[in-house]
Amino acid sequence: MAVLLVEIMFIPKRIIFEKDALNYETGRNIYDKFKKEEQIEIISLTSNKLKQHIPGEDFYSQYREGKKTLVVGTKKSLKFQSCKPSAHYQLPLISGCIGQCEYCYLNTKLGDKPFIKVHVNVEEILNEAHKYIEERLPDITIFEGAATSDPIPVEPYTHSIERAIIFFGKNKNARFRFVTKYNDIDSLLELEHNGHTEIRFSINTSSIIDKYEHATASRDLRIEASIKAAKAGYPIGFLIAPVFIYNNWKEEYHDLLLKLSKELPKDLKNPITFEIISHRYTTTAKNIILQAFPKSELPMKEEERKFKYGQFGYGKYVYPKESIDDIKQFFMKEIDELFEEKEIKYII
Ligand code: SF4
Structure with a gap:
């Protein structure tokens, strides 16, 4: 059966330009690209009151409108x-x-500010990164490009990941890494990265992605993108998170890993890294999830979990110890058997 692979292309419903955004080329390029698109509302901010331009009376609608706002x-x-x-x-x-x-x-983390914000003073940001690199010499400094975002869906408009990859590619004392649930990485494949950027793909089984990861790329599109990145010489890794225990979970995670091991090129310069995180939630997260997704079927029953104090002072509900042990054993064995050059960073 032919599988329809659909690209996720982000078309914002509204674009809000902060006062100084058009002083930068990237800001002007975004403006020029969208100024004639009648269905997109263009707002030029004259104050700092950004949120009043995003409609919605409650969290549910603000969340959805925010996600369509650039x-x-x-x-x-x-x-x-x-x-x-x-x-x-x-x-x-x-x-x-x-x-x-x-x-x-x-x-x-972003609470009531779920909009996508791109910073167009990329050169100033990279110049600052250079200062941080110098401060730590002769040690290598690592920068994370996806700490508060998934940067790939807006990359066609900003090219900022492209600029960062080239910038870090030229500096032997710096490394760059980011993680994505998207597949639109073709513009990054030919860049001179010099192996200084690691691209990690966040993946899961199709049933988990289809059920909980709305408006992201499918499992197979992400795998296809990871193969392209690996062939382009990037160090690559997989973040398998969150891992859920459900009917057939072992079969489905096995299928996922088997597909990866069969399709990824074998002659990679760097080991494939794996980071595996079992599902956990805090009470705060649960409350927010249920406001944004009132019909969520996420398994969040406290009586089925163990409460664990985290390092940041708040507690979270994790799977019971026997289940975590089962997850650890399962993934260690599978990855060990299926992949030759690999590094399991952690399974938690
Ligand atoms: S988890 Fe989903 S919504 Fe959140 S940053 Fe990643 S892709 Fe975006």
Whole structure:
């Protein structure tokens, strides 16, 4: 049976330009691209009251309108946030995401600001990154490009990931990494990355993606993109998260890993990395999820979970120890058997 592979192309419903956005080429390019599109509302901000331009009386509708809103602005404070343990610093190019994954970490992180904001002062941001790299010499400094976003859906409009890859490709003391649930990475394939950028793909079984990861690329499109990235010489990795225990979970995660092992090229310069995170939630996250997705079928019954205090002072509901042990054993064995050059970073 032929499978229809559909690209996810982000067409915003409204674009809000902050006051200084048009002073930058990327801002002007976005404006020129959309100014004649009648169905897209263009708003030029004259104050800082951005949120009043995004309609919706309650969280449910603000969430949906926010996800269709592109804000074009600049990163004013150039002090980078730390990003432990995956990197030294966040690279603040974009915040927000067009996706509507029910368990998205941005639901709590960005709260009532679910819009996508792109920072068009890319050169200033990269210059600042250069200062951070110099400070840590001779050590290597790692920057994370997806700490508060999935940057790929807006890349055709900003080219900021492209610029970051080229920038970090030229610096032997820097590394760049980002993670995505999208597949539109063709514009990145020919770049001179010099192996300094690691592209990670967040994947899951088709039944989990179809049920909970609304407005993202399908499992097979993500796998196809990961193969392209690997063939283009990028170090690649897979974030399998969140892992759920459900009927047939072992069969379906096995199918996913088997497909990956069969289709990925074998002669890779770098091991394929795996990061595996079992499903967990906080009470705050649950409350927000149920406002944004009142009919959510996410398994969030406290009586079926174990409460665990996290390192940041708040607790979360995780699977019971026996289930976590089962997940660990399952993935260790599967990955070990199916992949030759691999590195399991963690299974939690
Ligand atoms: S794709 Fe990633 S960042 Fe976007 S909504 Fe889904 S989980 Fe969140």
